[in-house]
Amino acid sequence: MCRAECRASVGNYREGVTASLRLNQRADMVVRVENGSLHHVEFQTSNESGFALRMLEYYAWLVRVHRDHVVQTVLYLGREPLRMPHVWTSPSMDFRFDMVNLRELDAEALLESDDWADNALALLAKGEPARVLEVVLPRLRAMRKDDQNWATATLVLLSGILGMETVVNERLKEVGMINIMENKVLGPLIQQGIDRGMEQLRLQQQELLLDLLSDKFGAVPPWAAEQLRDASFADLSNWARRISRATSIEETLR
Numbered sequence: 299m300c301r302a303e304c305r306a307s308v309g310n311y312r313e314g315v316t317a318s319l320r321l322n323q324r325a326d327m328v329v330r331v332e333n334g335s336l337h338h339v340e341f342q343t344s345n346e347s348g349f350a351l352r353m354l355e356y357y358a359w360l361v362r363v364h365r366d367h368v369v370q371t372v373l374y375l376g377r378e379p380l381r382m383p384h385v386w387t388s389p390s391m392d393f394r395f396d397m398v399n400l401r402e403l404d405a406e407a408l409l410e411s412d413d414w415a416d417n418a419l420a421l422l423a424k425g426e427p428a429r430v431l432e433v434v435l436p437r438l439r440a441m442r443k444d445d446q447n448w449a450t451a452t453l454v455l456l457s458g459i460l461g462m463e464t465v466v467n468e469r470l471k472e473v474g475m476i477n478i479m480e481n482k483v484l485g486p487l488i489q490q491g492i493d494r495g496m497e498q499l500r501l502q503q504q505e506l507l508l509d510l511l512s513d514k515f516g517a518v519p520p521w522a523a524e525q526l527r528d529a530s531f532a533d534l535s536n537w538a539r540r541i542s543r544a545t546s547i548e549e550t551l552r
Contacts, residue, residue, distance in 0.1 A: 338370045344502045350386035354393050370395035409433045418452050503534040515547050
């Protein structure tokens with residue numbers, strides 16, 4: 299009897315580890331810079347419960363794969379005030395990473411930088427996206443072709459976080475540049491990144507709404523959890539707005 303229970307427990311544990319590894323392979327950006335150091339950048343659009351623990355899981359997986367220390371930075375893009383801690387502690391561990399709230403950074407300061415990465419991130423900072431595009435598009439046109447392709451792809455990918463990729467592509471056409479999404483090599487890669495980002499947004503919204511429902515109404519029944527799991531990002535957003543005035547889970551998810 300004990301052997302059967304132990305085998306079941308080990309099986310469940312292995313399934314949990316496998317699921318965790320699959321999650322950790324979805325890190326947003328991992329790069330090795332010129333000085334040889336390895337950097338993991340994560341884009342976060344909402345306050346996620348247990349986020350620091352997820353960063354720890356990313357760290358463990360990346361170190362296992364690359365056999366090197368990983369500098370971790372979170373760029374927070376959410377509209378709500380940042381409430382997530384940048385540390386996870388236990389009796390035996392004090393794990394920390396950097397957290398930058400892009401919404402509090404001045405877009406103009408990023409536009410003044412000579413680094414294109416700073417210029418592109420200005421699209422997500424505090425300021426008007428139209429103003430950012432007015433500055434960065436002429437800089438794009440002045441780049442060498444190889445650099446231009448990479449820089450344009452970066453801009454379109456970041457615009458996808460804001461749901462502005464269509465607007466950005468139209469502006470690229472207006473200034474006589476190619477529609478990067480029509481490029482046979484870069485287009486599918488960028489679209490894959492946008493789709494992945496939107497799915498991450500959906501999962502984050504799903505977890506946030508699950509927390510809100512449980513905080514307000516208590517335990518979330520299986521039927522509601524299943525409805526959340528299968529919902530689109532638009533449905534989840536509508537329900538999140540409705541929960542403040544709803545009196546039950548049924549009314550929220552109708």
